Each structure stands twice: as C-alpha cells, then as structure tokens.
Amino acid sequence: MSTIPTDPIWIDQNHQLAELCERWRGQGAVAVDTEFMRSETFYPIAGLLQIGDGQGCYLIDPLAIDELEPLRALFQDPGVTKVLHACSEDLEVFQRWLGVLPEPLFDTQIGAAFAGLGFSIGYANLVNTLLEIDIPKGETRSDWLQRPLSVPQKKYAALDVAHMLVVYGKLLKMLRETGRVEWARADSADLVANAKAVPDFESYYLKLGSAWKLRRRELAVLRRLSAWREREARERNRPRNRLIKEAGLWELARRQPSDRAQLQALKDVPAHTQVEEGEALLAEIQVALAEPESDWPERLDPPLGRAEAPMMKALKRHVRGIAESLALPPELLVRKREYEAIVRSGLKGGAFELPPRLKGWRFELLGQGLLDAAEQQRSSLPDEEEEQ
Template sequence: MLIPTEPIWIERADQLAELCVGWRQQGAIAVDTEFMRTDTFYPIAGLLQIGDGKGCYLIDPLAIADWQPLRELLLDGKVIKVLHSCSEDLEVFQRWLDLVPSPLFDTQIGAAFANLGFGLGYANLVKTLLGIEIPKDETRSDWLQRPLSQSQLKYAALDVAHMLVVYGKLLQILKTSQRLEWVKSDCADLVEQARAPDHFDDAYQKVGFAWKLRPQELAVLRQLCIWRETQARQRDIPRNRLIKEPSLWDIARKKPRDLQQLQQIADIPQRTLRNDGETLLAITKSQLESEPSTWPERLDPPLAQSEGPLLKALKQFVRDKADAELIPAEVLIRKKEYEAIVRSGMKGGDYRLPERLKGWRYTLIGEGLLQVAQDCKL
C-alpha cells in the first residue's frame, strides 16, 4: 500500500471547511499538533496536522480565522480522532479551540495493551508495526516561524502519514486479544480528565517534603500554591518563572514578616520579589492569623519500612497478572495507586481501592489486590 507523505498546506478557511465536510464522512482521522511553550504557561498552537489516508494536511493556526468546521469535526461522535501520546495535544486544543477532541484513540495506549511496549514513542511504534523509519530531527523547531522550512513540513506530515495504518493494525491486535474495550475506556478517561475544571486547593500536597510541615505552615503553603497557580495562568508564564516550589516551601517554613526576611529565601526571582513580595508577605500573614480550624491536616509521611512486605506482595501480584495477560504492568496500575491501597488500611479499617481500579481493572487485578492486602494483614 502506497502511503502519501507529501505535505499539503492549508491556510484558507474555505479550504479547511471543504476538507472537514469530507473528513466527517470517515470513521477515523489522524491528528497531531505542533506548538510552542518556551515562555508561556499555555501552549501556543503552531500547526495542526490531519491525515486521512489520502493526504497529509498541514493547517495553519496563524492564518485561518473561522474554526467552526474544525470544531464540529473534532467533536463529531462518529469520527474517531487518532492521536499518539495525546495529553499535550489536548492542552493545545483546550487553549486554542476551547474543546477536547472526542471520541479519541491514543495509539500509545493501544500499543501498550497490544504488548508492544509501555510509553512507546511514535517513531518506534511505526518502525515496529510497519518497518518504516521516521526522522525526529525537528522536535524542537520553532513552529511559529513563517514560512516553515521544508524539513519542518516533511517532519510534520510524517507524524500523521502512517497513523491510520498503525491504528488499523492495533485494532486487529486488540480485537483478537479482546482488549479493545479496555483501551476505549482508558481513552475516554483521558477526555474526561482533560475536560475537568482546574482545582488548585490540593496543589500544595504535590510540593516536595510538604509532609514535614505543621498544619499552620501547610495553610501558608496551600494559599501560596493557589496564588502561584492562579497567577501563572493569568499572566501566561511558566510557574517556575514566577516562583519555584522549594521557595514556597521555605516561605511556609520560615514565615518571613518583612521584605528583608523574604529576600533571604533562596531562588525567588528578583522580578517576583519586586512585583509580588508584598503579596507573598500578605498571604503568609493572613494564614498565620487564620483560625486553626481552617488549617489542613498534616500530610502522610513516606511509607514506613514496615509496609514494605505488603507493597512488595501487591507489586508481585500485578506483575504475575500482567505476565499472564502479556501486557506491561504499568498499564494496569500506577505507583501512587499501590501506595493508596497500603495507606487505606493503615488505620485499622478494610483496604480500599482507588477509583481507577474499580472499572474493568477490578475483575482483572482490583479484587485480587484487596485479597492480597487482607492476607498480608492477617
């Protein structure tokens, strides 16, 4: 089968609208994006690639004004949008078009369930399934420059040229192994997660060594993290350009009362000290004076060594199941989910499963994990 790989440049709204009419008659289209995110919080769309099996279309986000036909295509429930490792692409679409493409099929997830490898890159997937080498020499290109170079155009086209063929081969493998519904479920979860509104209230829990802080200090850290998340978005700058997490942790621990003390905190950018120093001090002061009833509870420390045997038994159970199913263990459970199971039974109650292990994973590993945990408790 001859796969067209020549890039077809689209920079007019009428061209795009006509193409979208045809694409909505297809069962699936290949989709990819190129974007820039060097100095901004949000990704800036530099290029949209769509492959339909007949051509590789490179659509210019900087030239077209009317995106309604594309919006309707990306939300058409009858057209599967095929992407690879799509989490960043979904961010691009949310920022650019205020939508999450659906339904979608992530070929990286499909490849994992097809036992081709966990976290497999697109070029390696194409080589594995089709024996075709794809160059990756434009990964860090400037996708906002115009005109794009011939090398960039070729690279972008190849990112979607083979995707539908790869998709077809993955479907065959997944249907034979009866795992297609698992992949569909995980891909639907990606869409749901991407559509979920942002909540910053628990951002402090992800800060390194936050578990070492007392409740009052955690109250300070929580509010500082909310401020950072909100301001990074409003100003459209990277979080760390505003202030890094270790600096927030140090403010919460040392509780500076004035600018002189704040300046002693390591790694706060001078611009942030100048423009936001008083705000950081005010946030700190307000939380130090807040009611103790509003403070967060202390966070759990890392698991104790005594929990090691249970953790080891849970991991061994999943490895055995994964080996029997010929799939990577990583697609079945995440590291933090092992820890959640262990912690759920540490206060004397029954062990509980994280929400993600209550779907199709329950029959495969969830029920067994609970049994292993209970057996280790006896």
C-alpha cells in the same frame, strides 16, 4: 499495498478547512497531531495542526485560520474517532485553542501497550515496529510559530500523521484478537476526562514532594501560596517557575516572613522574585496566617516506609503475575501511586479501598485480588497508636 501519501498539503484558508472537515466527518477515523510552543508561556501556543485521512497529510495553520467551528464540530463528532499518539499535551493545545477536546479518542501509545509492544513506546519506534518505516525526528525542537515554515519542517510534520491510520488499523486487529480493544478505548477516554477536570487550586500544595514535613500552620501558608501561583501563572500566561519555584514556596511556608527584610534572608527566593512578587507573596502569607486554626489543612502522611513494604510487595507480586500471563507491562495495569493509595486506605484499620481507575475494567481483572492481597498483609501494618 498502496503507497501512503506523505506530501504535506498546506491549509491556511477558512473555506479550505470547512470543506475538509465536512469530508472528514464522513469517515470513521482521522489521524491528528499538533506542533506547539510553550517555553515562555503557561499555556501551549498552537503552531500547527496536522490531520491525516489516508488520502493526504494536511497541515492546518492556526495563525491564519480563524473560523474554527468546522474543526470543533469534527472533534466533537461521535462517529469519527480521532487517533493521536501520547496526546496529553495535544489535549492542552486543543483546550486552549479550540475550547473543545477530540472525542472519541484513540491513543496509539496506549493501544500499543495493550498490544504488547511496550510501555510508553514512541511514535517513530511504533511505526518502525509495525511498518518497518523510519521517521526522522530532526525537527522536534523547531520554531513552529515562524512563517513560512521550512520544507523540512513541513515534511516532518506530515510524517507524524501519514502512517497513523495504518498503525491504528494494525493495532485494532491485534487488540481484537486478544479482546483488549475496550481496554484501550477506556484508557484513551480517561485522558480526555482528566483534561476536562476543573483545576482545584486549593489542592495544588499536595503535589509538592516535601509538603508532608510541614506542620498544619505551615501547610496553611503553603496551600495559599501554591493556589496563588497557579492562579497567577494562568492569568499572566507565564510558567509557574517564572513566578516562584517549589523550593521557594516551601521555604516561605517554613519561615513565614512578614516584611521585606525577612524575605531577603531566604536563599530559595531569588532576588528577581523578591522584587517582582515580594509584596504579593508577603500579602498571601498574612492572609493564610489570619485563617482560624480549624481551617488549616491536616498534616500529610509521610512516605510509606519499612512497615508497609511487605504489603507493597504483595500487591506488586499479584499484579506482576497477571501482567506476565497477559504479556503486558505491570505499570500499564496499576500505577505506583495506586499501590500506595490501597495501602494507605487501610492504615487506620478500615476496609481497604481501590482508587477510582481500578474500579472499571481493571476490577474484573485484578481488583478483588488486590483487596485480598492487602487484607492478607494487614498484620504487617503498624496500628494507629504505634504511628503516633
């Protein structure tokens, strides 16, 4: 077996990157990773791009490279699979820095899960499992915007892509033997599709865990404030919580202060937030309260309770049986919120429905069984009159 090159090769010239991208577009796959910073910003700041091609580990400097079209062309080349690991945050980096996402994409964490190596396995553990090679993680919290990068930083970054193509090849072999390659590719493609989705600021209030406790008028305020926070965080490039935390949004929706004095009485809206954002928050509340009642959001469903427990257990039992037969973790097949969505779809007496993700290849595997299991447990659900 030939030695895998692990020495970092620094790239900070436009012509170097252009030449490499042209070469990489002639091969079937490249390994990709990023290092970034985002502690003080909403958007991640690209500090380093690593690409491994089996011949070298290239560290591309985003702070020096400013001709990005060759890289965009590589990322959009349908003939080159971009191999990453647990890449959700990497996709955010590419979206902000390059304006494009890598397609087609193969996520080795997803591939490893379908290969039976565990759910959400870390990259270092995966390399150790498949190749018996230890990868140090000492530079995880480094400052990737400093220049020059230290020798340990460069070595660490290079190792993140040095072995990835070999890991990818081994995973493909394992997945082909079990007929699961397309499952892994489909779930990897879902990551890209989700990253492309246009954010709906008006629906962000739905992500607040206690929103179901609020009445419609309060929800109208919460919706307005949540949308304001999302827009402002992006426009100012500041973390959401630096503007106002969720607890503050919830309290504002409940109390609906109309002036500075009432605002100052709220314990979950800190003094610095009142000073910096107070006028804006009060104005948003007044706009929300001026909306006609017909435009207020409907009340949200409470968390599922005891009455729905038998159906939840039946659904999970069905999935667990299939997962065990395939030697796969059940959570890889169906997520918690998807079980809940199935149950909720039938609470009003209509037909049970599957969430979109369960209508692809998962439907053939377990979709109809989930619908049947739900229907068999329908009698355990409270009817609409009882809920009211």
